[in-house]
Amino acid sequence: MSATSLEPKTEPHKSPATEDRPWTDYFTFQTDHKVIAIQYFVISFVFYLIGGAMATAMRGELATPNPDLLGYDNYNGVLTLHGTIMIFLWIVPAGTGAFANYLLPLMIGAKDMAFPRLNALAFWILPPAGVMLIVSLVTETPQAGWTSYPPLSVTSGQLGEMLWILSLLLVGTSSILGAINFITTIINMRIKDMTLFDMPLYCWAMLATSILVLVSTPVLAGALILLSFDLIAGTAFFNPTGGGDPIVYQHLFWFYSHPAVYIMILPIFGLVSDILPVHARKPIFGYRAIAYSSLAICFLGLVVWAHHMFTSGTPGWLRMFFMIATMAIAVPTGIKVFSWVATIWGGKIRLNSAMLFAIGFISFFLVGGLSGVMVASVPFDIHVHDTYFIVAHFHYVLFGGSVTGIYAGLYHWFPKMTGRMMNDTWGKVHFVLHFVGFNLCFFPMHILGLQGMPRRVVQYNPEFATLNMVCTVGSVLLAISTIPFLINAVWSWLYGPKASANPWKALTLEWQTASPPPIENFDEEPVLWSGPYEYGIDFDREADELSVRDLLAEVKAEM
Amino acid sequence: MTGSTLDPSQTSLNYHHDATAAGHHEEHPDHRIFGIYMFLIAESMIFLGLFTAYLTFRAVSPVWPPPGTPETELLLPGINTIILISSSFVMNQGNRAIKQNNVAGMRAWFGATALMGAIFLAGQGYEYAHTGFGLTTNLFTSTFYVLTGFHGLHVCFGLSLILLVLWRSLKPGRYSSESHFGIEAAELYWHFVDIVWIVLFTILYLF
Ligand SMILES: [Cu+2]
Numbered sequence: 059m060s061a062t063s064l065e066p067k068t069e070p071h072k073s074p075a076t077e078d079r080p081w082t083d084y085f086t087f088q089t090d091h092k093v094i095a096i097q098y099f100v101i102s103f104v105f106y107l108i109g110g111a112m113a114t115a116m117r118g119e120l121a122t123p124n125p126d127l128l129g130y131d132n133y134n135g136v137l138t139l140h141g142t143i144m145i146f147l148w149i150v151p152a153g154t155g156a157f158a159n160y161l162l163p164l165m166i167g168a169k170d171m172a173f174p175r176l177n178a179l180a181f182w183i184l185p186p187a188g189v190m191l192i193v194s195l196v197t198e199t200p201q202a203g204w205t206s207y208p209p210l211s212v213t214s215g216q217l218g219e220m221l222w223i224l225s226l227l228l229v230g231t232s233s234i235l236g237a238i239n240f241i242t243t244i245i246n247m248r249i250k251d252m253t254l255f256d257m258p259l260y261c262w263a264m265l266a267t268s269i270l271v272l273v274s275t276p277v278l279a280g281a282l283i284l285l286s287f288d289l290i291a292g293t294a295f296f297n298p299t300g301g302g303d304p305i306v307y308q309h310l311f312w313f314y315s316h317p318a319v320y321i322m323i324l325p326i327f328g329l330v331s332d333i334l335p336v337h338a339r340k341p342i343f344g345y346r347a348i349a350y351s352s353l354a355i356c357f358l359g360l361v362v363w364a365h366h367m368f369t370s371g372t373p374g375w376l377r378m379f380f381m382i383a384t385m386a387i388a389v390p391t392g393i394k395v396f397s398w399v400a401t402i403w404g405g406k407i408r409l410n411s412a413m414l415f416a417i418g419f420i421s422f423f424l425v426g427g428l429s430g431v432m433v434a435s436v437p438f439d440i441h442v443h444d445t446y447f448i449v450a451h452f453h454y455v456l457f458g459g460s461v462t463g464i465y466a467g468l469y470h471w472f473p474k475m476t477g478r479m480m481n482d483t484w485g486k487v488h489f490v491l492h493f494v495g496f497n498l499c500f501f502p503m504h505i506l507g508l509q510g511m512p513r514r515v516v517q518y519n520p521e522f523a524t525l526n527m528v529c530t531v532g533s534v535l536l537a538i539s540t541i542p543f544l545i546n547a548v549w550s551w552l553y554g555p556k557a558s559a560n561p562w563k564a565l566t567l568e569w570q571t572a573s574p575p576p577i578e579n580f581d582e583e584p585v586l587w588s589g590p591y592e593y594g595i596d597f598d599r600e601a602d603e604l605s606v607r608d609l610l611a612e613v614k615a616e617m
Numbered sequence: 618m619t620g621s622t623l624d625p626s627q628t629s630l631n632y633h634h635d636a637t638a639a640g641h642h643e644e645h646p647d648h649r650i651f652g653i654y655m656f657l658i659a660e661s662m663i664f665l666g667l668f669t670a671y672l673t674f675r676a677v678s679p680v681w682p683p684p685g686t687p688e689t690e691l692l693l694p695g696i697n698t699i700i701l702i703s704s705s706f707v708m709n710q711g712n713r714a715i716k717q718n719n720v721a722g723m724r725a726w727f728g729a730t731a732l733m734g735a736i737f738l739a740g741q742g743y744e745y746a747h748t749g750f751g752l753t754t755n756l757f758t759s760t761f762y763v764l765t766g767f768h769g770l771h772v773c774f775g776l777s778l779i780l781l782v783l784w785r786s787l788k789p790g791r792y793s794s795e796s797h798f799g800i801e802a803a804e805l806y807w808h809f810v811d812i813v814w815i816v817l818f819t820i821l822y823l824f
Contacts, residue, residue, distance in 0.1 A: 298679030
């Protein structure tokens with residue numbers, strides 16, 4: 059996995075330290091935020107492939123109405139692990155752990171995170187959590203879905219469920235430790251002259267995300283502690299036969315898991331807000347609106363959880379409140395979408411892989427966001443609850459939104475992280491396969507759901523067979539689409555053309571240092587010569603250091 | 618667990634001899650206290666979740682505690698509460714002492730705090746042995762043990778922090794009026810555990 063040992067000797071800004079980093083560093087306890095970020099990227103992508111294989115297996119099973127591939131028991135296990143792995147070991151660690159670790163210190167001109175050792179600890183908690191889930195695959199799989207509602211979760215196998223709980227507690231601890239680090243870094247470690255409103259929007263997004271992690275994840279931990287007592291010690295917190303109340307679990311669970319949606323999508327909002335202006339060569343439209351809307355989403359996101367429980371006997375007045383609050387979130391979210399569209403409107407657009415994925419993100423997320431407003435409405439939700447409409451909705455948000463955005467970020471920052479350019483043609487092939495495969499796989503699920511096909515079933519009414527076959531074909535395309543990406547990434551990492559310090563001619567600070575950056579990031583103090591998105595604006599300011607000036611002259615020439 | 622950049626200050630020494638080594642040490646204390654506050658926010662949310670669960674169980678049940686639950690005693694936990702609350706003030710004296718460079722004073726006050734914490738834990742152990750109900754007797758007893766037990770674990774952790782400070786203070790010059798992050802962190806944590814107990818005591822015993 060070592061990019062650095064293969065580094066060119068001609069890179070002008072290269073510090074000796076970077077070249078010296080042995081490949082073994084990427085497999086050991088390291089405190090350099092860039093190493094930790096790469097560790098996050100690699101391990102979460104491995105879990106993405108595992109979760110993706112499970113998804114393909116499920117779609118294979120669902121190609122025909124009868125259970126003929128996985129069978130009843132395996133299907134529930136695979137379904138549970140697919141959801142859990144994709145959320146907790148892929149999107150959350152990739153969107154927050156990986157990108158935030160790589161980008162935050164560079165974007166604010168810091169040498170490292172505020173607590174480097176805590177940072178490394180947060181990473182090293184993840185692999186055991188993942189291993190537990192994999193172990194459960196060969197011993198006893200958890201069967202109760204990623205939501206793990208009692209009483210099903212306490213009656214469907216003790217070992218598997220306990221492994222699931224322990225794994226989630228570890229992952230939760232990891233993301234809380236990460237959030238503490240991110241908030242402290244953003245608040246306290248910006249270079250002189252950089253106010254909060256000079257930060258790239260990804261930093262704003264991570265601030266909002268980390269607040270959500272810090273406030274909501276511990277509540278899930280509380281719920282899981284109580285659940286494990288029910289599971290092992292024979293208490294009845296969530297068991298009606300012993301006087302307990304399963305609805306309490308649902309409240310605690312969704313108090314975390316609704317914000318979890320924003321934990322998974324807010325960082326991606328930030329990535330896209332940083333990618334679009336660079337490749338559209340235009341200032342971001344509505345910087346403050348995007349920054350404030352992240353905070354608005356953060357606070358509103360904490361008070362809408364019970365929209366997942368409209369069919370759980372929630373009283374009418376409470377449903378009313380949660381319906382209105384949920385619909386209100388569409389406002390700050392809509393502001394973002396309009397800002398992105400206005401940003402690329404009339405821009406001098408470079409339609410490369412990163413930009414294609416970023417634009418793809420907007421279109422997918424728009425569909426997922428709009429179906430989100432639909433299911434926020436109580437009467438509609440009661441109709442489609444637990445049908446494939448919901449599966450379509452959240453895959454448009456989490457796959458179409460988060461995963462597409464993560465790809466956009468990978469293509470955009472790959473040169474910075476590895477010092478090599480990715481192949482753009484194969485990136486476009488990847489995008490086309492991804493775009494077509496995704497829509498083919500998930501759009502028909504809207505129709506299936508409206509026709510009444512329930513989710514989480516291994517066997518279904520033959521009248522849904524045709525559309526299900528379409529979904530399965532789409533899922534195969536999606537599985538294939540990762541192959542050009544993987545080959546492209548590995549090949550480019552090893553043999554790709556050398557990247558300059560600033561191949562996209564971007565303005566944020568991470569592009570003011572070498573690619574990849576030296577240990578401690580900046581050989582010369584970074585200069586905040588302009589706001590992060592002031593493309594196409596002519597500035598005539600004095601820059602102190604010659605090489606930075608050269609860099610900026612290059613940027614201006616491009617604009 | 619070792620690698621070429623395990624310690625950030627080492628890194629700076631290796632590669633950037635000149636400027637950075639000093640910078641790291643000046644920056645750290647503030648960040649660490651800030652980080653402790655962040656950590657305590659997360660901790661309080663776990664307790665908030667558990668308290669809310671308890672209050673909901675209580676609100677939903679027709680009779681609370683469920684019929685047949687033995688009365689909980691108030692005298693012992695009451696004394697325990699007073700001990701724990703006073704220990705926070707005792708500990709604060711220790712913090713004041715170190716700010717005047719009085720390491721011996723700090724050790725004395727922290728030793729007293731540790732003792733009070735240990736008495737609290739012993740009292741709780743005694744109470745557990747004499748409640749007359751078990752973990753799975755009914756919903757009230759389950760929440761009783763889980764809530765007080767989870768808090769008790771936090772007291773244990775806080776106590777070990779204090780003992781750690783006492784142990785580290787054996788080395789002369791480890792703590793001074795300028796450098797006493799460990800002392801401050803242990804104290805913040807202890808106050809937090811104290812505040813949680815006040816809420817817990819109120820909703821479990823009084824209210
Ligand atoms: Cu939700």
